[in-house]
Amino acid sequence: MTPSLEQLPDEQAQAARFQQARDARNAATAQDYVELISDLIATTGEARSVDVAKRLGVSHATVVKTVNRLQKEGLINTKPYRGLFLTDVGENLATESRHRHQVVTNLLIALGVDEETAQADAEGIEHHISAQTLATFESYLQGHRS
Amino acid sequence: MTPSLEQLPDEQAQAARFQQARDARNAATAQDYVELISDLIATTGEARSVDVAKRLGVSHATVVKTVNRLQKEGLINTKPYRGLFLTDVGENLATESRHRHQVVTNLLIALGVDEETAQADAEGIEHHISAQTLATFESYLQGHRS
DNA sequence: TGTAAATTGTAGCCAAGGCTGTAAAATAAA
DNA sequence: TTTATTTTACAGCCTTGGCTACAATTTACA
Ligand SMILES: [Mn+2]
Ligand SMILES: [Mn+2]
Ligand SMILES: [Mn+2]
Ligand SMILES: [Mn+2]
Numbered sequence: 001m002t003p004s005l006e007q008l009p010d011e012q013a014q015a016a017r018f019q020q021a022r023d024a025r026n027a028a029t030a031q032d033y034v035e036l037i038s039d040l041i042a043t044t045g046e047a048r049s050v051d052v053a054k055r056l057g058v059s060h061a062t063v064v065k066t067v068n069r070l071q072k073e074g075l076i077n078t079k080p081y082r083g084l085f086l087t088d089v090g091e092n093l094a095t096e097s098r099h100r101h102q103v104v105t106n107l108l109i110a111l112g113v114d115e116e117t118a119q120a121d122a123e124g125i126e127h128h129i130s131a132q133t134l135a136t137f138e139s140y141l142q143g144h145r146s
Numbered sequence: 147m148t149p150s151l152e153q154l155p156d157e158q159a160q161a162a163r164f165q166q167a168r169d170a171r172n173a174a175t176a177q178d179y180v181e182l183i184s185d186l187i188a189t190t191g192e193a194r195s196v197d198v199a200k201r202l203g204v205s206h207a208t209v210v211k212t213v214n215r216l217q218k219e220g221l222i223n224t225k226p227y228r229g230l231f232l233t234d235v236g237e238n239l240a241t242e243s244r245h246r247h248q249v250v251t252n253l254l255i256a257l258g259v260d261e262e263t264a265q266a267d268a269e270g271i272e273h274h275i276s277a278q279t280l281a282t283f284e285s286y287l288q289g290h291r292s
Numbered sequence: 293t294g295t296a297a298a299t300t301g302t303a304g305c306c307a308a309g310g311c312t313g314t315a316a317a318a319t320a321a322a
Numbered sequence: 323t324t325t326a327t328t329t330t331a332c333a334g335c336c337t338t339g340g341c342t343a344c345a346a347t348t349t350a351c352a
Contacts, residue, residue: 008201016266049329055164060330061313081329195299204341206301207301207341
């Protein structure tokens with residue numbers, strides 16, 4: 001059993017941790033969208049908002065609204081009735097996000113989590129992995145090549 | 147380098163993963179609040195909303211509003227001007243959350259992530275750890291007792 | 293005791309990310 | 323070429339979780 005905390009962390013340090021978690025949470029949507037759009041284009045040739053909606057499990061109206069925001073933020077381009085495209089910035093974010101997603105998934109599997117659970121948990125965990133933790137995961141996987 | 151995806155996962159399966167991540171995101175606030183309140187009570191004898199606000203790094207108005215919601219949901223009790231308390235349900239959630247938080251932190255440290263980075267990343271990761279992944283982390287730590 | 297400081301509460305605002313319902317446009321089929 | 327289906331767009335609503343500003347209450351202290 002895990003014992004109760006003996007001492008609280010420093011107040012400012014703790015606030016900074018919570019802030020980092022909130023920032024990561026807020027960045028998660030953009031990461032999921034660009035990663036998914038990139039994957040759809042790579043495998044099917046195009047990314048229609050209908051398909052994005054189905055794969056995210058949200059309504060198409062939600063996708064349209066979010067895509068509009070991400071377009072204003074410079075991650076996505078749209079050609080009306082011709083699907084979604086990524087800007088260079090969006091494509092870079094997608095590449096980075098997909099890599100991190102894959103590393104997290106592989107680490108969970110390497111530790112013994114089964115495939116589908118790993119996939120599901122990684123979908124949320126990935127957004128909270130710092131550069132240092134990512135590097136640590138990568139070198140662990142490096143040393144445990146099957 | 148991580149290669150591009152060769153094939154997309156099944157549509158329903160992928161939607162279910164995103165849904166799980168959204169559910170976890172939505173449950174995160176309650177977990178952070180009850181864990182923090184429990185820790186404050188354990189170490190300082192009481193949990194004042196002012197202190198919760200300072201440690202979360204948000205305004206006290208935000209805390210008051212969120213506490214009201216969590217009270218309606220049956221996790222927290224308040225004695226006006228006498229601080230915050232946990233219901234039995236809240237205390238159980240706090241215990242479970244603190245344990246999971248600790249396991250995640252310990253795993254990151256065991257893999258080589260430094261203390262402060264582990265603390266920060268764990269603050270977000272913890273909310274996306276399923277029962278199976280938690281068990282896997284625990285047995286990894288079991289086998290790597292320093 | 294009376295006043296200052298700290299704490300708590302309330303009101304009203306905002307953005308993100310959900311939703312449904314309806315309309316329009318494009319594509320597919322008859 | 324109509325007509326039906328699919329896709330996209332838009333309007334309006336909701337909840338969560340942020341914020342500031344101001345009011346009320348309690349606690350501390352001079
Ligand atoms: Mn991802
Ligand atoms: Mn994700
Ligand atoms: Mn926690
Ligand atoms: Mn947390």
